[in-house]
Amino acid sequence: MKIEVEQDVMQVNRTYAAQNRADFSAQRLCVVNILGSPGAGKTTLLERLLPLLQAEGITPAVIEGDLATAKDAARIAESGVPVVQINTDGGCHLDAKMIARVLPAFDLASLDLLLIENVGNLVCPASFDLGEDVRIVVLSVPEGGDKPSKYPATFLSAGIVVLNKMDLAPYVEIDLAAVHADILALKPDMRIIETSCRRGMESGLKELATELVARMREKLA
Ligand SMILES: Nc1nc2c(ncn2[C@@H]2O[C@H](COP(=O)(O)OP(=O)(O)O)[C@@H](O)[C@H]2O)c(=O)[nH]1
Ligand SMILES: [Mg+2]
Structure with missing residues (x-):
């Protein structure tokens, strides 16, 4: 019985995700x-990327x-980019229905790219397709290099892994070659990009x- 309920939730999400994907493509x-x-x-x-994308005409x-809170939306709003905050009120992930609900807040026809920052969590968000084209997993160097092998479903679901806080690599014990190898063992064609967002050390x-x-x-080709 429990399993049926769970399947139902996932089925509802798949339906909304497919509708979102169709709306985005349209x-x-x-x-x-x-x-x-x-x-x-x-x-x-996101704060660092947005100006670079805008410079490309996007x-x-x-x-x-x-x-809880609209703290992250307030940070993004500083850049003048349209932003909507979703509060999950305890929920550990975004789902496709939450995305569908806020889409009317945007003038979609005027947009090229919608970036969705999911709830911070290396487990639950992986199971919920939002209708996206690309999934990025951000792993920061101080979290430890064992995370890709400990949370394989999340990393497997990504198209790009961003290894962030590279400026901190000299201060933490991390074997970067092993992190790359672990990620590529999960998915050989994964794009891995090392970044630092630290001001002056980008x-x-x-x-x-x-x-x-x-x-x-x-x-769009
Ligand atoms: N040293 C360093 N700190 C960073 C970097 N990126 C983010 N931070 C800091 O990490 C903390 C958490 O960042 P935030 O973007 O709020 O993380 P989020 O919870 O994943 O959205 C903040 O204090 C950031 O300034 C980085 O590349 N290097
Ligand atoms: Mg955040």
Whole structure:
């Protein structure tokens, strides 16, 4: 009986995700779902990426997912990019229905790219397709290099892994070659991009912007 209920929830999500995907395609909108632990640097990465994407002529918007507060949306709003905050009120992930509900808040026809920051969590968000084109998992260096092998479903579901806080690599014991090897053992064609968002020490951000632009062009070709 319990298993049936669970399947039902997943089936409802699949239906909403398929509708979202169809709506996004009809609007020629690319959508990125960003996963990662709390504090991995997801919002900071968005803050650094948005100007680089805008410099490429892309019009972005952001959906922020958190259990509570509009703190992340307030950070994104500083840049002038349209943003909507979803509070899950205790829920550990965003689902496709939550996304569908907030879409009317955006002028989708004027947008090229919707970036969704999921609730900070390396488990639950992996199971919920939001209708996105690309999933990014942000892993920060101080979290430890064992996370890809400990949370394989999340990393397996990604198209891009961002290894963030590279500026901190000299201060923590992490075997970066082993992290790359563990990720590639899960998925040999994974794109791994090392970044630092630290002011004055930024790295890898242009590479990530270029990768996203390439994927957008691929979808819209
Ligand atoms: N040293 C360093 N700190 C970072 C980097 N990226 C983010 N941070 C810091 O990490 C903390 C959490 O970042 P935040 O973007 O809020 O993480 P989120 O919870 O994943 O959205 C903040 O204090 C950021 O300034 C980075 O590349 N290097
Ligand atoms: Mg955040």
